[in-house]
Amino acid sequence: MVAHKIAVIAGDGIGKEVVPEGIRVLEAAGRRFGIELSFDEKDWGCERLAAKGRMLPEDGLETIAGHDAIFLGAVGWPSVPDHVSLWGLLIPIRRRFDQYVNLRPVRLFEGVPCPLAGRKPGDIDFWIVRENCEGEYSEIGGRLYAGTEQEMVTQESVFTRFGVDRVLRYAFELAASRDAKHLTSATKSNGIIHTMPFWDERVKAMAERYPGVKIDQYHIDILTAHFVRFPDRFDVVVGSNLFGDILSDLGPAVTGTIGIAPSANLNPEGTHPSMFEPVHGSAPDIAGQGIANPIGQIWSGAMMLDHLGHKEAAAAIVGAIERVLASGRSLTRDMGGSASTVELGKAIESEL
Numbered sequence: 001m002v003a004h005k006i007a008v009i010a011g012d013g014i015g016k017e018v019v020p021e022g023i024r025v026l027e028a029a030g031r032r033f034g035i036e037l038s039f040d041e042k043d044w045g046c047e048r049l050a051a052k053g054r055m056l057p058e059d060g061l062e063t064i065a066g067h068d069a070i071f072l073g074a075v076g077w078p079s080v081p082d083h084v085s086l087w088g089l090l091i092p093i094r095r096r097f098d099q100y101v102n103l104r105p106v107r108l109f110e111g112v113p114c115p116l117a118g119r120k121p122g123d124i125d126f127w128i129v130r131e132n133c134e135g136e137y138s139e140i141g142g143r144l145y146a147g148t149e150q151e152m153v154t155q156e157s158v159f160t161r162f163g164v165d166r167v168l169r170y171a172f173e174l175a176a177s178r179d180a181k182h183l184t185s186a187t188k189s190n191g192i193i194h195t196m197p198f199w200d201e202r203v204k205a206m207a208e209r210y211p212g213v214k215i216d217q218y219h220i221d222i223l224t225a226h227f228v229r230f231p232d233r234f235d236v237v238v239g240s241n242l243f244g245d246i247l248s249d250l251g252p253a254v255t256g257t258i259g260i261a262p263s264a265n266l267n268p269e270g271t272h273p274s275m276f277e278p279v280h281g282s283a284p285d286i287a288g289q290g291i292a293n294p295i296g297q298i299w300s301g302a303m304m305l306d307h308l309g310h311k312e313a314a315a316a317i318v319g320a321i322e323r324v325l326a327s328g329r330s331l332t333r334d335m336g337g338s339a340s341t342v343e344l345g346k347a348i349e350s351e352l
């Protein structure tokens with residue numbers, strides 16, 4: 001048996017409902033494939049902030065630094081400003097553990113109603129690679145003359161050659177490993193005249209090392225339109241922290257629901273634990289009702305097993321998701337069904 005120690009942070013809202021389903025399916029995969037997983041559950045999140053004044057203990061991140069991976073639900077609640085909850089927990093994890101790649105698959109499954117006319121399963125199947133540690137999400141900036149007529153605010157983006165090159169290298173490697181060998185870069189070098197031309201320059205420099213990879217580059221505005229009109233054109237899409245964030249909600253939305261979209265926050269070198277979480281947030285509008293779609297969380301679990309070296313178990317989970325979706329049984333409301341979170345989780349467990 002291979003034993004893995006997993007830190008579990010269910011977090012807020014529907015995170016608390018979908019994480020148990022993720023664990024249910026991970027345990028089933030563990031039984032089938034002989035993978036031993038131990039789950040170290042943490043109560044970190046907005047409730048802890050209200051009770052104890054911090055989203056996580058002062059030494060919290062150090063207590064999980066030696067774990068093999070982090071399995072997270074969602075963070076954020078209406079009682080706490082979103083920038084406080086995000087910067088209080090999620091961003092510190094991504095930065096402390098140098099999880100500089102945020103990897104998000106976009107796939108159209110059979111059985112999930114697609115909002116785009118005429119698209120069938122197989123048409124949409126690509127990866128979004130988002131820079132996850134710098135870019136537009138920076139603490140540099142400030143506010144002067146707050147609350148007066150002269151009020152002014154600045155916010156600086158940070159793009160380093162080191163940071164841009166390492167995420168581009170990952171994206172090029174991924175593209176090179178795929179049949180289509182096609183990389184699309186998200187830019188905005190017409191309007192943003194320092195960081196984005198630099199981003200384009202680094203794409204060009206990296207492209208020289210990957211002559212087998214075909215490169216496209218679009219400004220983010222038309223790229224979002226292409227995601228809707230021609231989602232079949234994409235294979236691997238790479239973007240800065242902000243552009244990647246936007247694209248990775250839009251991508252899953254064009255395949256039917258963001259409730260099924262998973263993500264991996266990767267430290268590719270494996271020096272630190274990587275983190276696996278659904279793309280969606282805590283969904284306060286449906287939290288507590290037991291109707292959230294658990295597939296984003298369950299698929300994130302599959303990505304975690306893949307990262308830990310259990311390719312076969314990961315593929316088996318994705319296969320079980322596929323078959324349950326195609327059967328049309330046990331679908332949650334966001335996919336046109338009436339099943340509960342637990343019913344869908346159990347259906348995938350028994351399919352596995």
Ligand code: NAI
Pocket residue numbers: 014073074075076077078082085086090258259260277278279280281282283284285286291292293294296334
């Ligand atoms: P959201 O993703 O929580 O919800 C957007 C919409 O999608 C809502 O109508 C929701 O009901 C629906 N939805 C989301 N996940 C679903 C699922 N699994 N099944 C069915 N429907 C689902 O985004 P929103 O409303 O912008 O943010 C809510 C809170 O979550 C905020 O505090 C935000 O900061 C936080 N958030 C946290 C993220 C994270 O932990 N990585 C990511 C995005 C938002």
Ligand code: MG
Pocket residue numbers: 245246249279
């Ligand atoms: Mg997002």
